[in-house]
Amino acid sequence: MKSNQQLVYGAGNVGLMGLLADTVLAAGGSVIGVIPRFLEKKEVAHTGLTTLHVVESMHERKALMMSLSDAFVAMPGGLGTLEEFFEIWTWIQLGLLKKPLGILNTDGFFEPLLKFIDQLVDQHFVKPEHRNLLVVESSPRELLSRLSKCALPNVEKWIDR
Numbered sequence: 100m101k102s103n104q105q106l107v108y109g110a111g112n113v114g115l116m117g118l119l120a121d122t123v124l125a126a127g128g129s130v131i132g133v134i135p136r137f138l139e140k141k142e143v144a145h146t147g148l149t150t151l152h153v154v155e156s157m158h159e160r161k162a163l164m165m166s167l168s169d170a171f172v173a174m175p176g177g178l179g180t181l182e183e184f185f186e187i188w189t190w191i192q193l194g195l196l197k198k199p200l201g202i203l204n205t206d207g208f209f210e211p212l213l214k215f216i217d218q219l220v221d222q223h224f225v226k227p228e229h230r231n232l233l234v235v236e237s238s239p240r241e242l243l244s245r246l247s248k249c250a251l252p253n254v255e256k257w258i259d260r
Contacts, residue, residue, distance in 0.1 A: 110134035112145035199249035
């Protein structure tokens with residue numbers, strides 16, 4: 100990991116993201132966690148982070164995480180992962196956010212979702228240009244490399260007409 104890279108995440112001390120935070124810290128990287136007060140105890144907030152922000156709401160959490168991040172990665176996860184992924188993608192599609200979005204498709208985890216997204220494109224609910232905004236890789240190293248070089252195109256939105 101390069102010393103100028105940092106991880107911004109939801110500040111939990113357990114599960115896949117807690118393990119990722121510990122790995123980044125062990126490699127000498129910095130980790131910023133953002134957790135709402137009501138989840139601080141429930142999720143067992145990670146107390147060994149470089150910076151820990153405790154905020155009042157989920158909306159404040161996501162807004163701060165979006166402002167602190169240079170790119171976003173969806174990793175295998177549950178409802179929260181999907182909710183944040185679709186919100187970020189929607190904001191990028193609407194032009195409210197100009198930062199790259201990637202999917203770490205470990206062991207094909209996201210294949211059913213990607214197939215559904217392609218069905219949305221085939222049935223004209225999503226423009227191909229918006230589908231192409233997603234950077235998908237199965238290797239973390241490749242995904243981070245592609246995201247670091249990613250330039251988001253200006254894509255016409257249906258609301259611009």
